[in-house]
Amino acid sequence: MRKIKPLALLIVILLSSGLSGCSTTQIAYNYADWLLIHRIDYYFGVTKTQNWFIKQRLTEHFAWHRQDELPLYAHFLVMLKAKAQDGLTQEELDWAFDSVDARLLELFSRLLPDMASFLSSLHPAQIDYFEQKVIKHPQENKGEKSAEEIKKRLEERAEKIIENMEDWFGNLRPAQEAQITKLTFSLPDIKEDWAAYRQMRRKELILFLRQKPSSSEIDALLKAWFITPSYPPEYQAKFENMGHATKALILQIDPLITPKQRQKAMKRLEGYIKDFRVLSKR
Template structure:
């Protein structure tokens, strides 16, 4: 929802890949593919989604040769559901955004669109729970160690991007990213619009240290959940290669997802909601300064995404 470099993005420029990483390595990553660059790139990327998703998950899990066939089967099933059930919804959402792009909007309207995107991610993550639980049952100690190394690498990248350097350097980096994302939608921003973004970023409630602590909590929670799922597999006789997922293991994964969506850390949910509200206000303020030409460009970009989704739906 936020137009800054923080976790909550503008509803029109939201990066679902970041959200997907919050959801048990969710197959919800597929939602990334509706906003990958140029329209033709988005269509090509979605058609390559089985391989993209497989290699993305493999980067975290380091699949064995025995695990790969089931992983690919689960990915194919998820994407078949996603194409039939979710892409038409996204296309309708893009039609609404095209109408909104031609007029001034309020922070409440912006937040409504953000919540629609968040709901789509939740639907996709729920759909991925069973295959992800099945995968978790099969992970070896070596694969769990591989996951921990991947987490450490991710933490290093976060530190580099958002924690290190002077406040001025961090603000400049965030501003550059915010400008770049908004120019994907509107075209070139004016000096006054850049100043508006900078001022909003300076007033943002986002706290890199607090966000990093929550990331670490989720990573630890994920590892503990994997241990729980492994214990439930061993205690119930599942995970013997037949693809079975027992209810207790599935509930453990679902509970983890719930803790990702609403942190148990005292005060964090309120902090997160404050970020969302700030992002809604920021996006509406910037949008309401756009020129007729910038709004025309936004409609053209959004229409391109809609056309791509309609074409993808027709291919099923």
């Protein structure tokens, strides 16, 4: 599992957020740089000089992304559509996950040097501001969850999965919904672990930035986190298990989809393929 940064987040938004129709996707992409700038400002309160740097670098990154990456996204979806039309195998699912990872790694490799340059330009007050935005105070943590709270959380997770599926496949039959809901409970509950891990990394980053590291030192840290990530022992097995369980869940759900529902998803993939091709030529 990887933490997802701004442009990587864009991939996820475009592929899985539930944007409907070609025009919506294209509008979202065309305004993504503006949204990212405002999001970065929300966390850091950027200066005019920093804002200029961010705009300049995002302009170049989006030009590269349009020309080089969007055609690859379209090609990936064409291949995914061909493989998924008759149901996914374990090998095909592994290929899909590996393909997405490859694109994210390419994205991180392009972004990290500029992310490091930006972070090295932060003033102490901006680091404090970032800390206020992302670090929870001890009194905000509620400790161990009760069995009832965990059950409720799993039910809410199941509902979100159902909603996302209906976004792609249309309305599910009651029997399908019941089966899928039951299957989702096999997924590990790592919400608290993931939140704790993210909190730990944020604190590490803040402490590191307060030492006034160079841009190259920050770049090395970011590469260790995003390009060759490793997790503390208390998280490693849990995160790996979640990845395996997610794939297993997809393979269990896939045969439950009717031909009509699958065709609806294929049509939607065709829309994204068209969007990526149109955007790549602008």
